[in-house]
Amino acid sequence: xxxxxxxxxxxxxxxxxxxxxxxxxxxxxxxxxxxxxxxxxxxxxxxxxxxxxxxxxxxxxxxxxxxxxxxxxxxxxxxxxxxxxxxxxxxxxxxxxxxxxxxxxxxxxxxxxxxxxxxxxxxxxxxxxxxxxxxxxxxxxxxxxxxxxxxxxxxxxxxxxxxxxxxxxxxxxxxxxxxxxxxxxxxxxxxxxxxxxxxxxxxxxxxxxxxxxxxxxxxxxxxxxxxxxxxxxxxxxxxxxxxxxxxxxxxxxxxxxxxxxxxxxxxxxxxxxxxxxxxxxxx
Numbered sequence: 001x002x003x004x005x006x007x008x009x010x011x012x013x014x015x016x017x018x019x020x021x022x023x024x025x026x027x028x029x030x031x032x033x034x035x036x037x038x039x040x041x042x043x044x045x046x047x048x049x050x051x052x053x054x055x056x057x058x059x060x061x062x063x064x065x066x067x068x069x070x071x072x073x074x075x076x077x078x079x080x081x082x083x084x085x086x087x088x089x090x091x092x093x094x095x096x097x098x099x100x101x102x103x104x105x106x107x108x109x110x111x112x113x114x115x116x117x118x119x120x121x122x123x124x125x126x127x128x129x130x131x132x133x134x135x136x137x138x139x140x141x142x143x144x145x146x147x148x149x150x151x152x153x154x155x156x157x158x159x160x161x162x163x164x165x166x167x168x169x170x171x172x173x174x175x176x177x178x179x180x181x182x183x184x185x186x187x188x189x190x191x192x193x194x195x196x197x198x199x200x201x202x203x204x205x206x207x208x209x210x211x212x213x214x215x216x217x218x219x220x221x222x223x224x225x226x227x228x229x230x231x232x233x234x235x236x237x238x239x240x241x242x243x244x245x246x247x248x249x250x251x252x253x254x255x256x257x258x259x260x261x262x263x264x265x266x267x268x269x270x271x272x273x274x275x276x277x278x279x280x281x282x283x
Contacts, residue, residue, distance in 0.1 A: 031149030032096045035103055037160040040123045048082040049075070051267060052121040052163075055098055055132030057250060058171070059089025062132075067256045074264040083264075086124065090116040094136045095150035102157060122161065128225070128267050129163050134170035134207055135249065144210040151211060155220050166267065169211065169229040170204050174239050174248035225270050232262035
């Protein structure tokens with residue numbers, strides 16, 4: 001009788017452990033389940049060019065440095081159109097997080113989560129949406145398939161609402177130094193994750209290449225504005241403190257001058273090409 005009871009207890013523990021392991025793997029390493037599209041309605045009937053910026057810490061710092069105003073100032077130098085920039089981001093967010101933050105239904109658990117929800121920005125129906133994401137996928141050892149799979153879902157939702165995605169390539173950042181400076185416990189944990197993901201090397205190149213390949217193979221590349229990192233990060237920068245914070249993983253305010261001037265220039269150029277004959281091309 002005791003043996004049977006012990007076996008039942010062990011079986012229950014095994015089942016529970018398997019469920020927890022499955023949920024952990026699904027949460028940490030699998031691409032998000034695509035949620036039903038929502039629709040934000042028609043574009044505004046005015047002359048304002050609206051741009052939303054969503055993503056991880058690069059987006060949140062853009063907001064903290066009050067760079068929406070900076071973005072609009074650069075825009076006024078290049079076009080007579082009024083420009084409105086709106087940003088929302090979350091430090092530490094992965095591509096999966098950024099996708100789920102686009103839905104109110106996924107951020108209703110707490111008021112803090114609602115602060116990260118980007119659906120209100122999209123409901124203002126911007127013409128463009130800049131997506132800044134990928135750094136956390138890299139250093140948290142998520143597989144490349146995770147990154148490009150979630151990015152694809154982000155793009156699909158934007159295109160379904162006639163919002164042109166601005167795809168930002170993962171920027172240069174001191175990955176090895178970031179891992180070494182980070183708390184050892186977290187660093188070891190994410191290195192342990194590499195056992196599951198196969199992401200052994202500390203290298204952003206496979207993520208950059210994977211994103212480019214996904215855009216080409218799916219045909220989505222024809223529907224987005226892709227901005228390579230080389231367009232806005234100076235060559236041989238060596239993580240200069242003139243443009244980087246001390247962590248060498250994020251831009252400082254001067255760095256955001258470079259970033260925003262490049263994004264604005266690319267968007268204005270793209271917008272002028274697409275409205276050359278007075279009407280937007282179909283996406």
